[in-house]
């Protein structure tokens with residue numbers, strides 16, 4: 001088969017199964033965006049904030065270097081990059097901080113080169129694609145094991161099975177890496193970090209269990225000054241490596257791995273996505289620095305407090321009706337509905353009709369995106385509602401009204417009365 005015929009057949013097959021990926025229609029983003037943002041990862045609304053833009057422009061104007069970095073970090077190690085790394089290490093209270101061009105590069109860089117031939121990687125089944133890609137490229141590629149999403153029991157079982165089959169785990173002569181996200185991007189739920197740490201300490205007393213936490217979606221929102229969930233739980237010293245990204249709540253791009261000086265040096269020597277690429281440009285370094293100012297001056301804490309209060313607002317408004325809706329029309333994951341649920345900026349509204357629901361909301365100015373297989377498992381399609389510091393209580397009110405109004409259009413006439421008392 002010719003190249004073109006093969007590529008076309010593959011795309012046609014996706015189109016037939018209604019899973020062909022396309023770019024959405026171009027839209028204006030930032031302060032002049034039309035509609036209420038319920039879809040971007042700009043959780044603190046910094047990317048669309050005029051005052052953030054002003055602070056950034058001021059910093060850029062006073063900065064001497066705003067253009068390209070001139071090469072890989074190993075070729076040109078600018079003072080701006082080195083100073084930012086030092087600031088990040090101090091801010092996150094980490095022994096070392098290593099900048100990457102993106103969270104994707106950082107995960108691939110870490111997982112492709114740190115786990116060795118005789119090591120094991122146990123990963124949450126919902127882990128981000130970049131961790132998968134890194135693990136598959138590593139020398140531990142034949143020793144990768146998933147555990148059930150957020151299940152410490154499943155992780156424990158995996159670990160026990162492996163310890164029975166390979167005594168090197170018990171005597172500490174090989175390493176076991178555990179890969180989790182602190183806040184999961186598609187489900188909006190949280191890794192049980194305290195329980196995982198405890199399990200590792202009791203099961204692997206030689207200290208050969210290494211927890212690697214991806215804080216991409218928690219950065220800027222949780223913990224003191226937005227330092228993440230690991231910091232909120234005081235686990236900095238129990239986690240081997242943390243990833244924070246700057247492309248989501250921090251309105252820039254790029255990422256940092258917080259780790260030991262030894263792993264820092266190893267990555268500098270072997271991590272290909274770091275070595276063989278041009279380092280972040282100076283405008284980006286300045287933007288990350290501006291976002292750090294916003295974290296440290298208390299602005300971000302105010303923004304995240306408002307953002308997380310909106311989670312309660314959303315649930316308080318929707319929860320009374322959710323049980324009356326047929327689950328294929330709309331349902332929320334059980335873990336979000338329990339009273340003790342930690343507030344999250346990500347709410348997956350589960351539905352078998354994610355595309356029509358999202359289109360309905362978009363037409364009414366509530367900007368959302370459908371998330372469908374293969375991005376999420378089959379049967380777990382959803383509209384991923386992202387809350388933002390820039391959203392208002394009134395917007396949440398109207399969004400819930402629109403969700404319920406759409407649900408009514410999907411229900412049999414007799415069942416509609418069940419949610420008729422909702423303010424639509």
Ligand SMILES: Cc1ncc(COP(=O)(O)O)c(C=O)c1O
Pocket residue numbers: 101102103104105107128130181185214216217245246247253254255
């Ligand atoms: C959990 C997680 N980790 C890593 C990444 C990659 O980060 P970046 O967008 O900076 O490449 C993402 C972004 O999609 C993510 O959701």
